[in-house]
Amino acid sequence: MTPDLAARFARIALGHVERAYPHKADHVMGGDADAYLPQVVHPIFYGSFDWHSCVHGYWLLARIRRLFPDLAEVAAIDALFARAFTPEKVEAERAYLDRASARGFERPYGWSWALMLAGELIVADSPHALTVQPLADAFVARFQDFLPKLHYPVRAGFHSNTAFALVLAERYARVANDGAFRTLLRDRAWLWFSNDRSAQAWEPSGEDFLSPTLTEALAMQALLPAEQFAPWFSAFLPDLAAGRPAALFTPAQVSDRSDGKIAHLDGLNLSRAWAMRSLARSVSDSVASVLNAAAAQHLATAIDEVAGDYMGEHWLASFAMLALTGTDGTRRQ
Template sequence: MTPDLAARFARIALGHVERPYPHKADHVMDGDADSYRPQAVHPIFYGSFDWHSCVHGYWLLARVRRLFPDLPEVAAIDALFDRAFTAAKVEAERAYLDRPSARGFERPYGWAWALMLASELIVQDSPHAAPLAPLADAFVARFEGFLPKLVYPVRAGVHANTAFALVLAERHARVTGNTAFRALLRDRAEAWFGQDRAAQAWEPSGEDFLSPVLTEALAMQALLPADAFAPWFAAFLPDLANSQPDTLFAPAQVSDRSDGKIAHLDGLNLSRAWAMGSLASAVPGAAGAVLREAAARHLAAAIDEVAGDYMGEHWLASFAMLALTGTDGAVAA
């Protein structure tokens, strides 16, 4: 990660977080009078094609601001945040959740990204952290109400993936010192994934942007103590040192970047790089080397594809930032 690349990512996000159209709504109509205009309903997160992509576009900008505070783009980021994170606008976003038909709104992907954004503002002691807190608190409460009811995890490689939400929510729990919330996340991860062995890795599917196998491992790494994670991971991917299952280690091919679902596969390459890089830090010897080498291949396959067609441009830079700086945001060479 370099200042030039961070500036490029910032310019991409600044170009779409306030772009209202095209827009894909996650909105249930309750009646004929229930119209939907993005900016009226979501006065902060109306851009970037959909609500969750707008949230993590703001997260990307917050991370750029923390890691590279001297960039010229930071002035535009600060001005944007001053416009966006007002008490009135945050309350409008929070109030949307009170609609009876909004119970499943952005569950769990958007919930998790909202917490990731809030935690990024908290760690940099941003003046915008406090105004956003009521919305973050609402999503913590939603997680607390929902996770105990989720008997089975969602293992798909798209937005509903449970493990991905756990990873982002865990960071918020840790940053805020919410030990009860983190304990809930760990309890559910152990219940869902604790007995998983010898993962088959039948992936990717045609529109994955997450690896079900690697994202599960990333969640367990985030939530288990190191001495518990090591034996679990060794049993989960027992032939990792031999690059098996081999489907995990070949970057996905993207045939049409103007197709929003096929373009997900660029995100898969980036999120695999993120997961592999994180996991490699906890895995010694040949298995760790396999992960590091595969992470580099996946990153190289997608890093130049974060801009171009809007179907990818409205979200891919966020996943590139994850791949390059990790969950917590450290600049690596």
């Protein structure tokens, strides 16, 4: 992760977090009174095509602000945060969750990205961390209510993926020193995934931006102690040193980047690189070398595709940042 690349990512995000249209709403209308205008209903997160992409666009800028405080773009980031993160606007975003029809709003993908943003502000000792905290508290409460009801994890390769939400939520729980929340995340992960063995990795599907297989492993790595994770991972993917399952090691091909769902596959290449580089830290040298080589191949395939068509541009740089700096965010993962 270099200053030049960080500056490029910052300019991309600054160009879309306040771009209201095109806009894809996650909004239920019960009558004429529920008519939807993005900037009225969501005074902070109205840009970037959809709510969750706007949230992780702000997260991307917060991470750049923390890791590269001397960039010329930091002044624009600070000005944006000052006008966005006001108590009144945060309360409007939080109050939206009180709507009876908003029970499933952005569950769980947007919830977890909101917590990643709050966690990044905490780690950066940002003056906006306390302002955003009521929104983070609301999403923690939603996780606490929802996860015990979720008997079966969602293993899809896109927004509804349960393991991905656990990874991001775990990072927040750790930096916010919320031990009870982290325990809930760990216990649910163990309940859902502990008996998984010899993953076949039937992926990707045509709309994946997450690897169901690797994201599950990433969640278990984040939530289990090393001595518990190691035997689980060896049983879950026993043939990694031999490059199997082969499907995991072949970067996805993107046929049409103007198609928002097909463009997801650029994100798959980036999120696989993130997962592989993270997992490589917890395995033997022989497995680590295979994972790191595959991660480099996936990253090289996708890193130049983060800008171009807006269907990818409004979100891909966030996943590139994960691939390059990891979940916790260091200049070298």
